[in-house]
Amino acid sequence: GKTEAVFLPICSRLVSEAETHGLRVICISPLKALINDQCERLSRFCGHLNIPVHRWHGDVGANRKRTLIQQPSGILLITPESLEALFVLHGSSVRRFFSGLAYLVVDELHAFVGSERGRQVQSLLHRVETAIGGRRPRIALSATFGDMKRTADFLRPGKGEAVRIIASRDGSQEVRLQVRGYPGGPSVYGGKRQENELHPARMGRRKDPPDTEVSEIAAHLFRTLRGSDNLIFANQRADVEIFSDLLRRTSEKTGLPNEFRPHHGSLSRELREEVEEVLKKRGRPTSVVCTNTLELGIDVGSVVSVAQIGAPPSVAAMRQRLGRSGRNEGDPAILRLYIREAELNSNSHVVDQLRTQMVQTIAMVNLMIDGWYEPPPLEALHLSTLIQQILSMVAQYGGVLPLKAWRTLCDGGPFSGVDPPMFGRLLRCLGELRVIEQAADGTLLLGEVGEPIVGHYTFFAAFTASDEYRVECEGKKLGSLPVSFALAPDSFLIFAGRRWRIHSVDDRQKVVSVSPAPAGRPPLFAGGSGALVHDRVRGEMYDIYTSKLVPAYLNGNARKMLEEARSGFHRLKLDSRRILANGSNAMLFFWAGDRVLNTLLVQLQSLGLQVAKEGPVLTVNGTTENELWNCLKQLAEAGPADANALAALVPNKLQEKYDRMLDEELLNADYASRCLDTMGSW
Secondary structure: OHHHHHHHHHHHHHHHOOOOOOEEEEEEOOOHHHHHHHHHHHHHHHHHHOOOEEEEOOOOOHHHHHHHHHOOOEEEEEOHHHHHHHHHHOHHHHHHHHOOOOEEEEOOHHHOOOOHHHHHHHHHHHHHHHHHOOOOOEEEOOOOOOOHHHHHHHHOOOOHHHOOOOOOOOOOOOEEEEEEEEEEEOOOOOOOOOOOOOOHHHOOOOOOOOOOHHHHHHHHHHHHHOOOOEEEEEOOHHHHHHHHHHHHHHHHHOOOOOOEEEEOOOEOHHHHHHHHHHHHOOOOOOEEEEOHHHOOOOOOOOEOEEEEEOOOOOHHHHHHHHOOEOOOOOOOEEEEEEEEEEOOOOOOOHHHHOOHHHHHHHHHHHHHHOOOOOOOOOOOOOHHHHHHHHHHHHHHHOOEOHHHHHHHHHHOOOOOOOOHHHHHHHHHHHHHOOOEEEOOOOOEEEOOOHHHHHHOHHHHOOOOOOOEEEEEEOOEEEEEEEOOOOOOOOOEEEEOOEEEEEEEEEOOOOEEEEEEOOOOOOOOOOOOOOOOOOHHHHHHHHHHHHOOOOOOOEOHHHHHHHHHHHHHHHHOOOOOOOEEEEOOEEEEEOOOOHHHHHHHHHHHHHOOOEEEEEOOEEEEEOOOHHHHHHHHHHHHHOOOOOHHHHHOOOOOOOOOOOHHHOOHHHHHHHHHHHHOOHHHHO
């Protein structure tokens, strides 16, 4: 109901000012599907008020966009990328287009904060206000935030104290949750990844694998969820394919209709929308295996329960997912978490003995119960997005003076961490690469390299979009696969929750033709959960190891895993020491977050040590406990490290879209701001 809570009073004002015409509200949303859903919801009452509601994203036809440009009116629901395109393609008319604006709304704010895309949203909000010559009220909607003051500063950079926070205090809903443990998963530590029967490398055969912990999880999901509407979250798209395929085949073997469908970003729009429509309908039970594509506020009706396969990406994400269930008055919110751990034996790696995935999950559940969520990370410079915004401004105005660009984007804008010397250095980098050039009067123009970059449709996104093949069956698009995934005729594939044989691969047109088959393997998609674990989560893990309390929400296997974890912890005496000798290696246990561990890893490497990060542990190869203590003492006595100097030691820092345009000094500063915490490490 957050959407209605915001737009009912907005519409009341618009009705009372009926003589004011033009575009009145811009609402930025993270997903096209969310925009489609909100357009339908808002149109229900806006239609009675004669307030037009418009959609604008990649699937909306050019004629409808052209009409709106010529006659702006009402409420516009738009993605950041489409708003960027407005500035680039209609720069001369954006001032007129935005002139009647009364409100700027950002939906699902937590989906933007801390990312390159989030900094793009901040910049776009600022540029809209710059274009019309004045501020407009900014309103943000979100379900979960751990630090409301930092979030307020994200909405209005530098003026967070002026933002009014309206937070629900209603905590009366009943929550039911269970953490279920499944031994037998692969070990990923010590450089020896055990074979997993359902790993993609072993899936391209006709004979199905024997029962594994993956099959046991699928069997429990099948028994528990059949006959009702549910969401099953997996951290990776490959896992979505594995489990939706297993659940579908279980339905076929038992002679029952299949109620389990996949949903992720690589599937075609038609398949995703079909799944969303089925979820909304009553009387046709559907459980959807999905990534975070259904984590946000798309109205898919009230689902009975939510399942999470693997440790949640973060406490905030887990709470967001839990909130998708129990939306009918009086219904509980239900969450089941399925955690796989390696089978233990005499040769098990230390991190496996500590059952870190299980303990991290328990820590996140405890913190969620206490009402804590990760604070938004706002320290990063986001220089890649700054490059995009500079080029966008040049395209918008046909050229821009450096001082105006800096004042708009940095001095009074979202890139406040960039001072004039750094901004000048960035412009020189772009000039040397011929991305921009400077006219005699100092005006910045697009250079011979910059012109095609801005002219390509991929420019509007702040993130990198991988090159993809279109997957088709008898002319019907199923979705797309990254080019990095090996595709060959007569090989097998699991995609869209089904098994396929590849007939042909057209490299020129980038089309893969498939037909149904009895075997398959899931694609190796890029990315995954990828979230950095926070210091507070690791601290809670330590408290769990040292406690004797057994949470009531653990099933039998999960309780046994917790006992094993505590037994290993105390056997290794990790309550009284931070360094553990392990053969010719030494293991360092700081129980700190990933940014601190990343920093310490680079610091130790700078002293000539070979270091690897394995979950919450740093393993230092070829050193003794005393030698490591001496290194730590040396680092402590030296005081907090220089973050930029440390970043210079990191070999591969090219992570964001335009990082390749930065020189080494700028790249170091950007990486340090995003990935390192030198004070925390010290």
